[in-house]
Every structure is written in structure tokens, then in C-alpha cells.
Amino acid sequence: GAGVSQSPSNKVTEKGKDVELRCDPISGHTALYWYRQSLGQGLEFLIYFQGNSAPDKSGLPSDRFSAERTGGSVSTLTIQRTQQEDSAVYLCASSLVQGNRGQYFGPGTRLTVL
Amino acid sequence: GENVEQHPSTLSVQEGDSAVIKCTYSDSASNYFPWYKQELGKGPQLIIDIRSNVGEKKDQRIAVTLNKTAKHFSLHITETQPEDSAVYFCAASKRSGNTGKLIFGQGTTLQVKP
Numbered sequence: 001g002a003g004v005s006q007s008p009s010n011k012v013t014e015k016g017k018d019v020e021l022r023c024d025p026i027s028g029h030t031a032l033y034w035y036r037q038s039l040g041q042g043l044e045f046l047i048y049f050q051g052n053s054a055p056d057k058s059g060l061p062s063d064r065f066s067a068e069r070t071g072g073s074v075s076t077l078t079i080q081r082t083q084q085e086d087s088a089v090y091l092c093a094s095s096l097v098q099g100n101r102g103q104y105f106g107p108g109t110r111l112t113v114l
Numbered sequence: 115g116e117n118v119e120q121h122p123s124t125l126s127v128q129e130g131d132s133a134v135i136k137c138t139y140s141d142s143a144s145n146y147f148p149w150y151k152q153e154l155g156k157g158p159q160l161i162i163d164i165r166s167n168v169g170e171k172k173d174q175r176i177a178v179t180l181n182k183t184a185k186h187f188s189l190h191i192t193e194t195q196p197e198d199s200a201v202y203f204c205a206a207s208k209r210s211g212n213t214g215k216l217i218f219g220q221g222t223t224l225q226v227k228p
Contacts, residue, residue, distance in 0.1 A: 004157070033215065042120075042203060042218040043158070056215065091157055095214070102148065103216060105157035 004106035012112045021077045021109045025094030032075050033093040082113045116141045118206050120219025135222045137204035138186040144206040147187045152201045194226045
């Protein structure tokens with residue numbers, strides 16, 4: 001079946017511009033996660049959505065980062081006033097229910113801030 | 115805070131040999147430990163996971179062991195093949211509140227030489 005999809009696959013932007021990254025989770029998965037992977041680094045948790053519960057935003061690095069999930073499905077991660085240190089691969093994952101269930105990742109969006 | 119340490123950072127083996135990657139975690143409340151394989155330009159792929167009520171789990175050529183007392187877990191790959199070459203990540207999470215966020219290790223680059 002279809003996996004997690006993300007768009008765009010690559011995004012190049014200029015410092016100071018806003019960007020929006022999109023994630024389509026696996027159908028029926030109620031939990032959705034965003035992670036960031038900097039060059040040669042591990043994955044860093046950003047934000048988590050589960051159903052109608054308040055999202056866990058504890059991993060967002062600054063108030064320039066925000067995310068929303070509409071209708072319990074598609075999610076958008078927005079980065080305002082991008083900085084060069086925001087350059088990374090942004091990965092989305094989804095799972096059936098919260099907590100200890102397998103998280104399945106999309107291919108990621110590679111963001112480059114010039 | 116929560117932390118996962120992973121070793122070694124790089125591992126080179128001959129085809130047919132075994133490979134072992136080790137991780138330690140800091141949060142004793144962690145109760146779920148997945149392993150991911152990431153190939154170049156792709157998102158991480160879940161290959162095996164273990165929960166804290168189990169000491170060992172095996173799936174064909176891969177196995178994971180967990181020592182809760184020592185707070186460490188390991189990935190074992192037997193009869194390695196060139197297609198096993200990739201970056202492997204361990205992770206840990208706990209069922210706490212409303213999140214199942216994963217804390218990742220820094221990754222191990224495995225090279226299997228034909």
C-alpha cells in the first residue's frame with residue numbers, strides 16, 4: 001500500500017523567506033511526527049500530532065517553526081524567516097496509534113537555505 | 115535529559131560475517147526500542163523493534179537483544195550481504211503522556227565488502 005509521502009522532495013530558498021513542507025501520512029494512521037536530520041546527524045524530534053489531542057511541540061527549536069494537521073490527515077510544517085542553520089532533511093512519520101507502535105517514515109524534504 | 119548513545123559510528127565487515135551495533139539509553143522509563151535502516155537519499159526504514167517486556171527478538175538474519183538492567187540494546191545482523199550496507203539508527207521511546215517521540219542514536223554506517 002501507499003507509504004508516507006512528502007512534498008516537495010527538495011526545496012532551495014533564500015535566507016529570510018518562509019517555507020511550507022507537506023506530509024501525507026499512511027491512510028488510517030492517527031499519529032503523525034516531524035523530525036529533522038542535519039547533515040551526518042541523527043534524527044531530532046520536532047512535533048507530534050495524535051487525533052484531536054493537543055500536539056507535543058516540545059522539539060520545535062524556535063518560534064519560527066510551526067505545524068498544523070488538518071482533518072486528522074495531512075500536515076504542514078512551516079518555517080518562517082528561514083536561517084542557514086535550518087538547512088536539513090525534514091522527515092515525517094506516521095503510526096497507527098500513539099506511543100509504542102512502529103513509526104513509518106516518508107522520504108523527507110531536503111531544505112537548503114542560501 | 116533523554117539520550118541514546120550508539121556505537122560504533124562506522125563498521126566494515128566482509129560479506130558473510132556478522133555485524134553488531136550497540137546502543138545505550140539514559141531514561142529508565144523507556145520501553146520501546148526500534149531499529150531503522152537508512153539508505154542514501156531515502157527515509158529511515160523500520161527493520162525490527164523490541165519492547166521492554168521481551169529480552170530478544172529475531173527476524174531472519176537480524177536480531178535485537180535488550181538488557182533493561184544495563185539499559186542497553188543491540189542489533190545483530192548475521193550472514194551480511196552487500197545490500198545490508200546502509201546507515202543504521204537505534205531509537206528509544208516511552209509511553210508517557212500523549213507522545214511516543216523517538217530519541218535516536220547518532221547512527222552507524224555499515225559497509226559490507228563483497
